[in-house]
Amino acid sequence: MNFQRTLKSELTCQSVGLHSGRKINMTIKPAASDAGILLVRKDKNYKQKIKVSLDNVTDTTLATTIGNNGTAISTVEHILSAFSGMGVDNAVVEVDGPEIPIMDGSALPFVEMLKKVGTCTQEKLKKYLIVKEPVYVSEGESHAMFVPSSSFEITYKIEFGHPAIGVQSYHLKLSDETYAQEICSSRTFGFLKDVEYLQARGLALGGSLKNAVILDETRIINKEGLRSPDEFVKHKILDAIGDLSLIGMPIVGHFIAYKSGHKLNAMLLKELLEHQENWTTATVLDIQESYEELNTLDVPSYKILDAVHV
Template identity: 45%
Template sequence: MQKLTTRQRTVAAPISFSGYGVHSGQPVTLTIKPAAADSGISISRELGDGRVTLPVPVHFSRVTRTTLCTTIDLGDSVSAATVEHVMSALSGMGVDNALITLDGSECPILDGSARPFAEAILQVGLEIQPAQRKFLKVIRAVTVRNNDAFAALEPYNGRALDLEIDFDSKVIGRQRMIFDWTPRRYFEDVSRARTFGFVRDAKILRQAGYALGSSLDNSITVDNDRILNPNGLRYEDEFVRHKLLDAIGDLALGGLPIWGRFRSYKGGHALNAHVLSGLFSSEANYEIVSAENLPLEFDAFEDQPAGLAVNHYLRSVR
């Protein structure tokens, strides 16, 4: 009999989210739907003329832009922007297969974190599927650089991230987080971390068509040495935690969860995409392995049906 921890998962029911794109400022509804085993995470768009694009894999080979967010090409001049937060939640919560549908050009920013997605996944529960989970096992280190910034994928007997940021800001400064993945740790320690920006950049960004939907409701806003959000930070080091959240979402575009260690210094969406490209540039860098051959660690709520321990857990952490 297969262990539950080695089997694939999809969401047990559709989940919808309505909000605004942080860059476009336009209203959008996103729905996560169950998907068949071995189908991975795919995405389609409902267009204004009633057409629906065919689902395509959410994959790094489709990345067209990494300025301030990750944007992927869906074909026929259609794209989907800011996919990293929903992808982070799906990967972080251990979802292998799902179909994402959008009725706009950008995923909703919601509260600026992945928590609304992660909490909804917990509430509907996960359907455990018959197929074995598969992982991308890093067997040879890959590093990409941009001046003093870098991102690396390295062999490691687990799923770990070691991420450091360094901003010329007294509010942020230099922060580092080392994270060994389990769904519970992701939910508690990463999912609530919000995106952030600087007042000094706001005018230029908006003139360039970015951050048109940004507000104190969905972004940590730094003005010189002050945080403008009335309730302050959710974590003392929320900035690096959000960068880690983004990295989890970007790395999910590898198509399978990564068994290895990701390290980054002053990284971002571009370096995250480049390190995946570097990993796949040679078959000597990785192999696809079955979960039954790996020492997987899961937390109790991850295997609970919706409505039982999950709802008690959600009440306890709010």
């Protein structure tokens, strides 16, 4: 886990795009150390590789979109979540359409494919971003924050006025194992009235019961029901893991969110980067020293409690 990782060999898959409704072919290839995650539109400029980074986020409406020089790829959060959750630092993702294929609406198919081809360590050490001081953003009643921690932790709370969802919260210490066992199978979800509204306007054209949990006014309409009782909040965590990976390195800190989404997740990363006194970077060789420093920090518990409206 100390060294950067990439795929042992390339993999391919096909599925529809959630918003475009088009069949999309995707190939994921190994990449060199320090390359990061690179995206390629094979139906556009095949030679242009778009680096996955906060600077290249062009839209956060309904999904996270990465673009550069007029070329963009949307709905990247699930594959980025799988990479982050499984510790993959470097890869090239090629698609022949405008978005990443939705698969079953979760990151499970990506995780299964990554496990099948396997990953390998590379010659360079990972670099970590270590949160040293709390950072907070809000918009309306939604808010998100980072506080120091000796690992990457997530505490997430959602609240919907729907009888099948209500209030859900979940806490996770991220590792390959916890991601695969607890998070990656959680599917995206939406409300039937919203899906019909979006499809009437040319959006969510690929959405179906095969790739999303759909709710009408009172219940879940998928015959198979939920994969876990807290699948809704777990999917929000899945999305957040993908969004937070836009910072370009693993995070050592505690992400705490209440009703957050793609836009607010990106806002928090920008706020963090703008205050360099609140974070530092380290490799695994000197990260223990940073842990010891973190243990001396006193973060008032009320700040965490307020952040999640406990």
